[in-house]
Amino acid sequence: MCGIVGYVGHRDVVPILLEGLTRLEYRGYDSAGVAVVDRGGSVGIRRAAGKLVNLKTELADDPLAGAYGIGHTRWATHGKPTTENAHPHQDAAGRIALVHNGIIENFLELRSGLEERGVEFVSETDTEVIVHLVSSYYEGDLAAAVRRTLDDLEGIYAIVVASADEPDKLVTARQGPPIVVGLGENENFIASDVPPVMGYTRDVVFLDDGQLAVVTPDEVTIQDGAGNAVEAVAQRVTWDPVTAEKGGFKHFMLKEIHEQPTAIRDSLIGRVNRHTGQIDLGELNLDEDLANSMSELLLLGCGTSWHAALVGKYWIEKLAGVPVKVDHASEFRYRDPLVADGAVACAITQSGETADTLAATREAKDRGAKLWTICNVVGSMATRISDGVLLTQAGPEIGVASTKAFTTQLTCLYLIALKLAELRGRLSREAIELRLHNLARLPGQIEGIVAQADKIDEVARRVQHFKQFLFIGRGLLYPIALEGALKLKEISYIHAHGYPAGEMKHGPIALIDDGVPIVALAPQSDLYEKTASNMQEAKARDGFILAVATEGDENLADFSDELLSIPDCLPEFAPLLASVPLQLLSYYVAVRLGCDVDQPRNLAKSVTVE
Numbered sequence: 001m002c003g004i005v006g007y008v009g010h011r012d013v014v015p016i017l018l019e020g021l022t023r024l025e026y027r028g029y030d031s032a033g034v035a036v037v038d039r040g041g042s043v044g045i046r047r048a049a050g051k052l053v054n055l056k057t058e059l060a061d062d063p064l065a066g067a068y069g070i071g072h073t074r075w076a077t078h079g080k081p082t083t084e085n086a087h088p089h090q091d092a093a094g095r096i097a098l099v100h101n102g103i104i105e106n107f108l109e110l111r112s113g114l115e116e117r118g119v120e121f122v123s124e125t126d127t128e129v130i131v132h133l134v135s136s137y138y139e140g141d142l143a144a145a146v147r148r149t150l151d152d153l154e155g156i157y158a159i160v161v162a163s164a165d166e167p168d169k170l171v172t173a174r175q176g177p178p179i180v181v182g183l184g185e186n187e188n189f190i191a192s193d194v195p196p197v198m199g200y201t202r203d204v205v206f207l208d209d210g211q212l213a214v215v216t217p218d219e220v221t222i223q224d225g226a227g228n229a230v231e232a233v234a235q236r237v238t239w240d241p242v243t244a245e246k247g248g249f250k251h252f253m254l255k256e257i258h259e260q261p262t263a264i265r266d267s268l269i270g271r272v273n274r275h276t277g278q279i280d281l282g283e284l285n286l287d288e289d290l291a292n293s294m295s296e297l298l299l300l301g302c303g304t305s306w307h308a309a310l311v312g313k314y315w316i317e318k319l320a321g322v323p324v325k326v327d328h329a330s331e332f333r334y335r336d337p338l339v340a341d342g343a344v345a346c347a348i349t350q351s352g353e354t355a356d357t358l359a360a361t362r363e364a365k366d367r368g369a370k371l372w373t374i375c376n377v378v379g380s381m382a383t384r385i386s387d388g389v390l391l392t393q394a395g396p397e398i399g400v401a402s403t404k405a406f407t408t409q410l411t412c413l414y415l416i417a418l419k420l421a422e423l424r425g426r427l428s429r430e431a432i433e434l435r436l437h438n439l440a441r442l443p444g445q446i447e448g449i450v451a452q453a454d455k456i457d458e459v460a461r462r463v464q465h466f467k468q469f470l471f472i473g474r475g476l477l478y479p480i481a482l483e484g485a486l487k488l489k490e491i492s493y494i495h496a497h498g499y500p501a502g503e504m505k506h507g508p509i510a511l512i513d514d515g516v517p518i519v520a521l522a523p524q525s526d527l528y529e530k531t532a533s534n535m536q537e538a539k540a541r542d543g544f545i546l547a548v549a550t551e552g553d554e555n556l557a558d559f560s561d562e563l564l565s566i567p568d569c570l571p572e573f574a575p576l577l578a579s580v581p582l583q584l585l586s587y588y589v590a591v592r593l594g595c596d597v598d599q600p601r602n603l604a605k606s607v608t609v610e
């Protein structure tokens, strides 16, 4: 969750650390800090509670300079977001500084052991034990001291350590959360994600779990968990750095909503040929044998990615006839799940680093399942532990609320459904071509929805004062009701609940009065009439109805207070289209309420802790 940066080289380190932290602020933003070793060999530390801007002010008032250093933006797990708890943490002598992302589960035990030996703690964090342990093991070799410390730790971590006694050297290690080493000319970079290094180099090494790297300006040496040397395998990042910036939009979230047509096109390019009906999902390693021997597909994810899984279940069962089970990764990992012989488990994860999703997929693998991943981040842990990968080509998603990652996850799930249907002989070539043809129209149709942004903002103005919302939908649109509700609550802090429309009369209808708006997903489908009846039931109880309907639907207009339209489409594609007005609605409500859209309170982009 937290953001980590490190630099060692010939430039002034502080601006590089601050720039890197700015690019990582989405990972955590309740406090921040830097530690820098100057040419005289002393460690300077500046830390500040609150957003990164507070640290920048602190540094402007009390500058630091140096040749190597580390930085951190925090998302608190142990201890309040205060300056004392902000990273970097230091040993008692002030010679070693350390930043950490993750959770040390046995920190209480380690802490009392250290306290018995006279170590005084100055923070409430689990992290502080690590730096004191490194210091206690230090005998002139920082990497060796870190290696010994790692043996004591239980939990997950990505750490970077600097020592004033070993100039121009950083030591980093990971077990769980990601670490990326950026390779420069006479300089090297460390970060918890790719954006901070992109302005300097495209050549990166992703550390594996258990690995430790010693990084100097001229060299990166990597050891495995047993201390054996491992070759550093560099990968080239091809993202355009400009796509990681706001590009003229007020917020990343708005930019990312607008990028969906491109992101979906990019997720289709090279994979489908709508003229020949060919679908090529090469990297997934799905062949006829697997498609026909697969006993079930387990879709595992969290939050928005779990909603994508729910939509995937409808598609895959209907088109391909493969039984699909969907689980919250955080539940699956702890409930002694039954995994049938011949099962395939598929992680759906934007970041590829979500701790619960990784644990759930490992659990499925231990129980004999083959592993797939639908993921947006090349080189992330989820992609590395899987037997097959389908990358969502969304580009970097910076806004904490997922938008383009979600619709590209849906696109990839739909491609899997179609490919399975083809390999299992469930759809004719013509039926596949028809679907591919309609799939190719989606980006243009989404452009049309995004062009209604002003109208959606106007609806947001009308509904922003409500204190709670109900989102309802049936079939494929039920998961979109859940997703619409999640988007609204996470960025505007308004309570919102997603519900299957047919379940309203079994309880939630009791909530309805003129203070509870109903967002009803009712585009044309075989369930249209039924959803329309549920809307009328709500209207009869004075509910404010906001309908998402197919363009030109006059019928719903009669009993809706507001109507947002999506283009006519094959009902199968309605989830992709209906998501977009709901994203924009949440966005505009949140902006009107003055909320911090890209960095909502209490959340972080990549949830690398349980």
Ligand code: F6R
Binding pocket: 301, 302, 303, 304, 305, 306, 348, 349, 350, 351, 352, 353, 354, 357, 400, 401, 402, 403, 486, 487, 490, 605, 606, 607
């Ligand atoms: C909500 C959101 C989260 C993530 C969830 C899983 O907008 O983004 O619910 O979907 O934390 O994250 P990934 O997909 O990275 O595993």
